[in-house]
Amino acid sequence: MQAHVLEGGFDNHAVDSSHAFRAVMTAMARPGQIATLQGALPPAPLSKAAGVVLLTLCDPETPIYLAPSHDSQQLRDWITFHTGAPFVTAEAAIFAVGTWQDLPVSAFAIGTAEYPDRSATLIVECESLSNTGAVLRGPGIKDQTALSLPKTDAFQSNAALFPLGLDFIFTCSDRLAALPRTTRVG
Amino acid sequence: MSDYNFAYLDEQTKRMIRRAILKGLAIPGYQVPFASREMPMPYGWGTGGVQVSAAILTPDDTFKVIDQGADDTTNAVSIRRFFQKTAGVAVTEATTEASVIQTRHRIPEQDLRDDQILVYQVPIPEPLRFLEPSEVETRKMHSLEEYGLMHVKLYEDISQHGDIATAYAYPVKVEGRYVMDPSPIPKFDNPKLEMAGIQLFGAGREQRIYAIPPYTQVVSLDFDDYPFQPTxxxxxxxxxxxxxxxxxxxxxxxxxxxxxxxxxxxxxxxxxxxxxxxxxxxxxxxxxx
Incomplete structure (x- = not known):
């Protein structure tokens, strides 16, 4: 194991993760709102924001799926050392990381009618992230907002599954926005 | 500060609660099961709210606790001191100065801003529990959106008392899907459930967390000829x-x-x-x- 696998985690886990979670929670409660995160320095190609989300939410209880875009031994080692999360196929994953093109979106768990919470959260790495493009409406949004989504129809059909469905976190460098299944993309 | 981990709970427990909160926000009104921990206070004293607060507090927060609206009752004072000691947060009694407010059975009169978070202590999170004791059955009823029984209960109120006599824990429908217990707040507070702040609900003994994101539609159940009236x-x-x-x-x-x-x-x-x-x-x- 190389030394830099051991680096890039939170300096003060309890405090850093509390700030990070507040940002992630606010993003999930207010779809489209962009937050800036700090505290993690993961190996490429994982973005800083995606690294912070994994450090904040993942542990041995949360199986992770790495899309081909992100499936490197170095990144596996980093995630294993810092979170202990196991790596699994898309069907069994609670979290998934990758670019939109490389994530097999239809393969992930969308929850069951009695337990809609048993669904995957996808961390989608983006080239850019801005409040332009697709119009968003729904819970957490006053009137409407906009977000640069990689696609629109996939999110429309995901919202149609409500209360089942996937929840998305879009990351770009040190910034992040979220799109829960309740958001209507139009 | 103290010999405790920041905000009392260990990090793995906080991650588990945090994941439940995110799913709660993504499915407004749905009760997410979570592995509630024993807290250094009895069930019924707000162990659910305390665990949610422990998972969301940062050292920069200003924390306020109210019990039936009051800042100076035993329950409110002890929870406020608990986080003062274990999280080192600033505390206040002023609604406008607080960033996180933990509440037992009231929503503050002052409208909350979009940078404020309200954490509810919930005794019985299942609105259908007194109508149907089986968790298997109530879970099925939620999955099928089968809420006729709740309307029968409100109808029986009208036939017995001439009016909907339910005065607190008045059931609401969130975003047109899940019927939810808003915790035993007086129905006077129900219209305030549509607010700018994030609302999180924690039930420790019953091991459930649920949430209402800002600007989410929350409708108090009623009938066309007996409309909901906050009293x-x-x-x-x-x-x-x-x-x-x-x-x-x-x-x-x-x-x-x-x-x-x-x-x-x-x-x-x-x-x-x-x-x-x-x-x-x-x-x-x-x-x-």
Whole structure:
């Protein structure tokens, strides 16, 4: 194991993760709102924001799926050392990381009618992230907002599954926005 | 600060609660099961709310706790001191200064801003529980959106009392999907469930977390010919004169004497500081309390 696998985690886990979670929670409660995160320095190609989300939410209880875009031994080692999360196929994953093109979106768990919470959260790495493009409406949004989504129809059909469905976190460098299944993309 | 981990809970427990909160926000009104921990206080004293607060607090927060609207009751004081000690957060009694407010059975009179978070302590999170004791059955009813039984209950209220007599824990439908127990807040507070802040609900004994994101549609169940009506005592506050706040009734002597006062102590005190005086009140003096 190389030394830099051991680096890039939170300096003060309890405090850093509390700030990070507040940002992630606010993003999930207010779809489209962009937050800036700090505290993690993961190996490429994982973005800083995606690294912070994994450090904040993942542990041995949360199986992770790495899309081909992100499936490197170095990144596996980093995630294993810092979170202990196991790596699994898309069907069994609670979290998934990758670019939109490389994530097999239809393969992930969308929850069951009695337990809609048993669904995957996808961390989608983006080239850019801005409040332009697709119009968003729904819970957490006053009137409407906009977000640069990689696609629109996939999110429309995901919202149609409500209360089942996937929840998305879009990351770009040190910034992040979220799109829960309740958001209507139009 | 103390020998505890930041905000008392260990990090793995916080991650588990945090994941439940995110799913709760993504499915408004749905009760997410979580592995509730034993807390250093008895069930029924807000262990669910305390675990949610522990998972969301940062050292930069200013924390306020209310019990039936009051900042100075035993439950509120002990929870406030708990996080003062274990998380080192600043505390306040002023609604406008708080970033996180933990509440037992009230929503503050002052409208919350979009940078404020309200954490509810919930005794029985399942709105259908007193109608159907089986968790297997109520879970099936939620999955099938089968809420007829709840309307029958409200109808029986009308047939027995001539009106919907349910006065607290009044059921609501969130975003047109899940029927939810807003915790035992008076139905006077129900219209405030549509707010700018994030609302999180924690039930420790029952091991459930649920949430309402900001600007989410929350409709109190009713009938076309018996529309929902938020009610309060038909009186003004005897201390500050407020006519728009929820009131507690106090018996003050053995001769049937009584007075009404705001249940929200911060709201009442702020009004008195601004010179409002009720029928039995005296002008506010800083050291009077």
């Amino acid at each position: 309060k005592a038909d009186h003004a506050c005897d201390l500050c004169g407020a006519e728009d706040s929820y009131l507690d009734e106090l018996i003050v002597d053995d001769a049937g004497g009584r007075m009404f006062m705001c249940s929200d102590t911060d709201y009442c005190t702020s009004r008195r500081k601004n010179g409002h005086v009720g029928a039995q009140g005296v002008p506010f003096k800083e050291d009077a309390a």
